[in-house]
């Protein structure tokens with residue numbers, strides 16, 4: 001008969017994923033709420049816009065690498081993740097960590113003025129003009145806005161993030177079956193939680209977001225490639241090693 005995880009196992013798994021998310025979320029919601037209206041001044045915005053392309057990319061890469069390190073920590077605490085082979089852990093992180101960074105960005109997004117938390121204050125897309133990839137920034141902001149609109153609880157955000165990471169369809173996985181079994185239990189957790197929250201309608205919306213994430217992150221890999229073509233020295237000399245390992 002097909003393996004059916006016990007309800008106790010599912011509830012323990014849920015609690016463990018929620019705890020891992022809370023312990024590795026980089027910014028607490030209360031902190032972000034308190035800073036919500038701390039906006040950059042015209043001078044500060046101008047200073048960011050006057051940075052050179054590679055200076056601004058370096059600045060962002062440092063932050064993205066920091067965020068990726070928190071996501072790696074989150075992944076390691078998902079029950080079963082460390083039981084996967086090393087290569088499969090890297091494969092899931094190589095492709096999934098930036099997607100989780102994007103999902104988490106929605107926690108730092110203010111839909112009332114379309115600003116995101118960056119460098120200690122909230123700024124709009126104009127802040128990132130010197131990056132030279134307006135389309136990527138618009139896509140990043142739009143995605144954060146759309147996830148914000150779902151008004152996920154931290155528990156729902158935790159389980160959604162784990163589903164983005166534990167994806168058996170990633171290319172060149174060695175033990176796909178094992179990833180599949182982990183994902184199936186996490187899907188049972190999410191539907192169990194949405195039923196408990198009386199929000200089953202969220203289920204398909206969340207799975208739609210997973211496909212949007214995939215296209216967004218292929219755009220991000222393309223941009224990163226474009227940048228490394230234009231500024232090879234910067235990428236190979238300055239980009240934090242983890243970022244290079246994961247995205248180049």
Ligand SMILES: CNC(=O)[C@@H]1CCCN1C(=O)c1ccc(Cl)c(COc2cccc3c(C(F)(F)F)cc(C)nc23)c1Cl
Nearest residue numbers: 060063064067104105108116117118119140220221223224
């Ligand atoms: C609260 N802040 C945060 O959550 C984010 C993530 C971790 C730290 N951080 C920021 O400070 C931050 C917040 C908002 C924005 Cl828009 C940015 C800038 O984002 C990017 C600039 C350059 C390249 C980016 C790329 C590319 F292309 F490299 F893959 C991909 C992503 C997704 N974001 C890029 C950043 Cl770096």
